[in-house]
Amino acid sequence: MSSLKSLSAEQQVALLFVILFGALALVTGIAFATSLRDQRPDLDAQDRHDRFKRDLRAVWISAVVFWLAWVSGPLGATLLFGVFSFLAFREFVTLMHTRRSDHRSLLLAFFAVLPLQYALVGSRAFDLFSVFIPVYVFLAIPVVSAFAGDPTRFLERNAKIQWGIMVCIFGLSHAPALLLLEFPGVHGRGAFLVFFLVVTAATAQIVQEAQTRSLRRNPVARQISRSFSWRAWFVGTLAAAVVGTLLHWITPFKAPQALAMAFIAAGAGTLGEFVMKALKRDAGVQHWGNAAAVTGAVGLLDRVAPLCFAAPVFFHSVRWYFKLNP
Amino acid sequence: MTASPVVAQAAGLFLAFIARLITGAQGHWLGCPPKAEQRIYFANHQSHLDWVLIWAALPRELRAMTRPIAAKDYWTSSPFKQWLTSAVFNAVYVNRQRTDDQDPLEPLVDALNNGDSLVIFPEGTRSNKGEPQAFKSGLFHLAEQFPQVQLIPAWIDNVQRVMPKGEVVPVPILCSVTFGEPLQLQAGEDKRAFLERARDAVVALRPHAG
Numbered sequence: 001m002s003s004l005k006s007l008s009a010e011q012q013v014a015l016l017f018v019i020l021f022g023a024l025a026l027v028t029g030i031a032f033a034t035s036l037r038d039q040r041p042d043l044d045a046q047d048r049h050d051r052f053k054r055d056l057r058a059v060w061i062s063a064v065v066f067w068l069a070w071v072s073g074p075l076g077a078t079l080l081f082g083v084f085s086f087l088a089f090r091e092f093v094t095l096m097h098t099r100r101s102d103h104r105s106l107l108l109a110f111f112a113v114l115p116l117q118y119a120l121v122g123s124r125a126f127d128l129f130s131v132f133i134p135v136y137v138f139l140a141i142p143v144v145s146a147f148a149g150d151p152t153r154f155l156e157r158n159a160k161i162q163w164g165i166m167v168c169i170f171g172l173s174h175a176p177a178l179l180l181l182e183f184p185g186v187h188g189r190g191a192f193l194v195f196f197l198v199v200t201a202a203t204a205q206i207v208q209e210a211q212t213r214s215l216r217r218n219p220v221a222r223q224i225s226r227s228f229s230w231r232a233w234f235v236g237t238l239a240a241a242v243v244g245t246l247l248h249w250i251t252p253f254k255a256p257q258a259l260a261m262a263f264i265a266a267g268a269g270t271l272g273e274f275v276m277k278a279l280k281r282d283a284g285v286q287h288w289g290n291a292a293a294v295t296g297a298v299g300l301l302d303r304v305a306p307l308c309f310a311a312p313v314f315f316h317s318v319r320w321y322f323k324l325n326p
Numbered sequence: 327m328t329a330s331p332v333v334a335q336a337a338g339l340f341l342a343f344i345a346r347l348i349t350g351a352q353g354h355w356l357g358c359p360p361k362a363e364q365r366i367y368f369a370n371h372q373s374h375l376d377w378v379l380i381w382a383a384l385p386r387e388l389r390a391m392t393r394p395i396a397a398k399d400y401w402t403s404s405p406f407k408q409w410l411t412s413a414v415f416n417a418v419y420v421n422r423q424r425t426d427d428q429d430p431l432e433p434l435v436d437a438l439n440n441g442d443s444l445v446i447f448p449e450g451t452r453s454n455k456g457e458p459q460a461f462k463s464g465l466f467h468l469a470e471q472f473p474q475v476q477l478i479p480a481w482i483d484n485v486q487r488v489m490p491k492g493e494v495v496p497v498p499i500l501c502s503v504t505f506g507e508p509l510q511l512q513a514g515e516d517k518r519a520f521l522e523r524a525r526d527a528v529v530a531l532r533p534h535a536g
Contacts, residue, residue: 093497
């Protein structure tokens with residue numbers, strides 16, 4: 001551990017990625033080997049195998065994305081997450097059935113709000129970055145919408161656009177913000193914070209999933225999710241908190257702080273995913289990227305949804321608790 | 327304006343990229359595989375973007391041999407429009423004004439004789455009511471003259487939301503193009519029946535038709 005500490009932040013992050021990719025390669029190799037050996041045409045196992053393969057691919061992609069974000073520095077990270085925001089927002093808007101008179105508001109959101117928000121992240125203007133969308137855009141969207149002169153379902157239409165902006169642009173822009181957040185004394189270690197966030201949020205999700213299968217509790221809200229129960233949520237989040245505590249040495253946190261932060265981040269992520277499920281039910285789709293749906297979307301929103309909710313909560317908790325002012 | 331073919335090709339790739347960025351331009355090949363056969367694609371028409379969308383949804387190898395129809399008076403009125411339609415899209419120009427001595431379908435017939443594939447919008451004009459209007463008879467005459475060319479119905483979905491009438495900047499919203507099973511002109515089938523069948527084939531491809 002002491003030899004680890006003697007490395008520079010740069011080398012530590014590089015080591016982190018080497019370990020991450022090594023572990024992924026190992027898991028993929030094992031999965032490949034077992035898939036070669038296992039010839040039994042068992043439908044259930046096949047289904048499980050397919051799901052595992054899909055999840056594994058998603059993990060690979062996100063690992064590569066984070067590596068790219070780190071390698072390419074502040075500008076690259078900002079651009080990269082900006083593109084993700086764009087794609088996620090595109091998916092969101094597609095399924096939200098906007099009307100003709102929303103055109104100008106949507107243009108404003110896509111081509112002004114999104115680039116500006118990411119420009120604010122890239123320039124580390126965190127004070128303005130935190131209030132730009134909740135304060136200024138909150139007013140600008142309905143103003144533009146009102147000038148379109150269509151009062152039909154005005155509140156509903158604007159709420160949809162505001163929501164999309166909050167989740168897909170505001171929420172997701174906190175991921176590069178974490179990369180760029182400076183802790184006093186630990187320079188350039190934002191990548192660890194993002195890693196910490198993603199690992200804890202993913203752990204919570206996986207454990208929650210496994211728990212719902214073994215616990216078979218009554219769901220809290222059957223209409224929205226047939227699997228969500230408080231017990232499973234709590235176990236998942238607690239597991240994430242434990243994992244976060246074990247990881248505390250890669251972050252600027254002490255162990256108890258890491259426990260609390262991981263609990264907050266993981267809880268926000270899983271609850272956020274639950275909320276997205278409700279939104280999907282409202283829009284009448286199973287997955288955002290349903291292959292049979294009109295869109296031909298890739299289902300990116302499903303992947304980033306927990307992050308969209310967890311990242312801002314985590315970011316502001318960290319920033320407030322450690323009184324970080326850039 | 328004498329831009330080289332390389333510029334035109336680059337412009338084509340760029341346009342396809344933009345179309346994919348804005349709309350996804352997802353092609354669903356339900357009734358037939360994307361193959362380099364001579365085909366006439368016919369689709370519903372809701373927006374100026376329809377052609378670009380179909381074009382971007384095609385695999386790159388098929389784009390060069392698939393040509394749109396463009397109104398000659400409008401699309402040759404400025405050097406840029408002329409360049410865009412001829413060098414980039416390789417459009418077939420047609421006259422909108424009917425003259426006595428010329429068959430309006432003649433340029434299309436020439437292109438088909440040449441071995442090219444065509445994309446046509448048989449409604450003749452854009453409809454924004456959701457339901458396509460009745461098809462014009464051009465499709466029937468082409469089917470009659472070229473029985474060996476496959477007739478592929480296509481439904482373009484969501485595009486009216488990308489750029490409603492009167493707007494100039496498109497909003498990023500995902501669109502899809504669904505290609506259906508090839509249609510054949512039955513022996514002795516009359517014009518009205520065939521055009522109605524063709525229209526039904528297009529409408530049937532609409533997602534969530536129900």
